[in-house]
Structure formats: C-alpha cells, structure tokens
Amino acid sequence: MKELLTMGMEASPEKYLPHLITEEERTHFEENGYLYIPNALSTEMREQLIHTVDTSYNKALATGRAKPDSQWGWSDFLGADAALLNLVDLPTTLPKVWGILGWNIYLYHAHMHVKPPAAPDAEEGEGWLEWHQDSGRVNIEMETHPRPRLSLKVGYFLTDVSEPGRGNFYIRPGSHLSDMSVPESEISRDPREATADDVPDDAMPVCVEPGTAVLFDRRLWHSRSPNNSEMTRKALFYGYGYRWIRPKDEMTVEPLYDRCDAIRRQLLGAATRNNGRYVPAEEDVPLRGWLIENLGDDPTLAMGPRHA
Ligand SMILES: O=C(O)CCC(=O)C(=O)O
Numbered sequence: 001m002k003e004l005l006t007m008g009m010e011a012s013p014e015k016y017l018p019h020l021i022t023e024e025e026r027t028h029f030e031e032n033g034y035l036y037i038p039n040a041l042s043t044e045m046r047e048q049l050i051h052t053v054d055t056s057y058n059k060a061l062a063t064g065r066a067k068p069d070s071q072w073g074w075s076d077f078l079g080a081d082a083a084l085l086n087l088v089d090l091p092t093t094l095p096k097v098w099g100i101l102g103w104n105i106y107l108y109h110a111h112m113h114v115k116p117p118a119a120p121d122a123e124e125g126e127g128w129l130e131w132h133q134d135s136g137r138v139n140i141e142m143e144t145h146p147r148p149r150l151s152l153k154v155g156y157f158l159t160d161v162s163e164p165g166r167g168n169f170y171i172r173p174g175s176h177l178s179d180m181s182v183p184e185s186e187i188s189r190d191p192r193e194a195t196a197d198d199v200p201d202d203a204m205p206v207c208v209e210p211g212t213a214v215l216f217d218r219r220l221w222h223s224r225s226p227n228n229s230e231m232t233r234k235a236l237f238y239g240y241g242y243r244w245i246r247p248k249d250e251m252t253v254e255p256l257y258d259r260c261d262a263i264r265r266q267l268l269g270a271a272t273r274n275n276g277r278y279v280p281a282e283e284d285v286p287l288r289g290w291l292i293e294n295l296g297d298d299p300t301l302a303m304g305p306r307h308a
C-alpha cells in the first residue's frame with residue numbers, strides 16, 4: 001500500500017470546520033466522560049491503518065516481541081507509517097479534542113493494541129485487566145477532588161466491535177468524577193483498582209462499528225476485556241494533554257518535524273523553549289492562531305476549556 005501524508009490544518013481549514021464540537025456533544029462528554037464519533041475513519045484510511053498495524057504486529061511476532069494468542073501493544077510508532085502520523089490532526093476528531101481541552105495541547109502518548117481470540121483453553125472471564133484511570137501516579141499525587149481531567153484519549157476501533165465478547169473496550173459511564181481509591185503503595189505499574197474478573201454493574205462494553213473513534217476523559221474508569229470471538233481486535237489510542245505534561249512513551253518525533261506543518265509540530269510536542277510549554281509565545285501554539293483566524297475569538301470555540 002502506498003504511504004500518503006495528508007495536508008494538515010494550515011493547508012485545509014475547510015476539512016476541520018464541519019467537525020467542531022456541538023453543545024450536545026460537549027454536554028454528553030462532560031456528563032458521561034466519553035463521546036462516540038462514528039465514521040471518524042474513511043474505509044480507505046481504516047484499511048491503510050489495518051495494513052500498518054498488521055505489518056507491525058507480524059514483525060513483532062517474527063522477532064518474538066509478540067506471542068501468538070496473547071495480546072500485544074506497541075508505542076512510539078508515529079514514524080512507522082504516514083497513516084499513523086495523519087491521525088495526529090485528523091479532521092473528524094481533533095476539533096472535538098481542542099473543543100474540550102483548548103489549544104495548549106499536544107499528543108503525549110499513543111499506543112496500538114492487537115487482541116487475538118482467546119486461546120481455546122482460556123477460562124471464562126480470563127484476560128480482564130483491572131479497571132483504571134489513566135496516568136498512574138497523577139491519581140495519587142494530585143490533591144484535588146475530583147481529580148483533574150488534564151488529558152483525554154481518542155480510541156480508533158479498526159475492526160468490528162459492534163457486539164460484546166470481541167475484546168471490547170469497557171467503560172463505566174459517568175465515573176470520571178469518582179475518585180475511587182487506588183493502591184498507593186505500588187510503584188512498579190499504574191495504580192489500578194483491585195478487581196480482576198468482576199464486571200461492575202455500571203460498566204458497559206463499547207460496541208461500535210469499525211472506523212468509529214471514541215473520545216474518553218482520562219479519569220473515566222475503563223478496562224480491556226477478553227476476546228471470546230473468532231476475530232482479532234485491532235485498535236489505536238492517541239492521548240492528548242496539556243503541553244506541560246511529560247510524554248508517557250519515548251515519542252521519537254523530532255525526525256518527523258520536517259514533514260509536518262507548524263500545527264502538527266505543536267501537536268508532536270515542539271516548543272521554542274521549555275518555558276514556552278507553561279507560558280507559550282505565539283510560535284509555540286500555532287493552533288491558537290489558527291483557531292482565532294478561522295473561528296474568531298469566541299471563547300466557546302477557540303479559547304480553551306470552559307470552567308463553570
Ligand atoms: O485496549 C483497550 O480496550 C483499553 C485501552 C486502555 O485501557 C487505555 O488506553 O488506557
């Protein structure tokens with residue numbers, strides 16, 4: 001398949017403006033902690049992304065980094081294929097991200113995840129990861145209640161998870177404002193709620209058609225689930241947060257800067273100086289300039305998160 005780098009926001013504002021967050025979508029996200037975006041990926045993009053994920057997974061299997069019948073995850077892949085880089089400023093999803101978080105944002109983390117059918121001898125319920133909020137120690141070291149939002153993820157579901165039992169992403173709608181306790185003593189992994197096989201009453205599987213994106217607040221309690229189907233689940237997760245948050249994976253992105261416009265570079269973490277992440281100059285945040293130019297200075301559209 002041929003690699004195709006799309007033009008970014010600076011060249012094609014008209015691709016983004018039809019996808020601004022609506023008040024209904026904002027309210028749904030604020031109240032429930034998630035938002036579905038059906039058809040976020042065109043069929044062509046989805047096929048390209050599946051091809052890319054398959055290529056990466058097959059290489060990992062060949063080198064022993066992935067094991068047959070086991071789930072596999074990988075980060076720091078943005079340079080692997082233009083299709084993966086194109087998702088950084090995707091017209092159908094990025095306007096929702098800036099509509100929620102504002103303009104002082106970047107991609108702090110991305111991971112791909114392949115979940116093959118459970119091995120034939122797997123026990124019922126086996127394979128649950130524990131429920132968690134994203135960002136590990138943030139949930140222990142931030143002293144406010146509720147915990148602050150800080151970031152969100154966009155999950156892209158490449159394969160058909162329209163029915164439960166297919167390794168679906170699970171969420172607890174509305175749980176983003178619940179500061180359930182996390183074990184504070186563990187330092188070696190993300191703190192997670194100590195549940196294993198139990199599915200809480202308020203949990204639901206995200207059942208969506210291939211090509212759907214799901215935005216979720218990092219505080220939303222969520223989990224993977226076992227894949228009892230015959231299909232391999234393939235998904236990509238892109239995490240956006242404020243520019244003063246540190247990257248969560250290696251994020252080897254500087255070599256990509258010369259293939260990107262200024263807004264894509266901002267989204268990849270470029271800054272004129274470290275203090276520009278806290279006190280940005282105009283050159284640090286070209287997304288802000290774009291929003292003002294294209295949307296005016298209406299605070300609900302262009303100027304960042306609304307605080308009640
Ligand atoms: O793969 C999934 O369904 C869940 C992903 C997840 O837990 C995460 O991105 O934090």
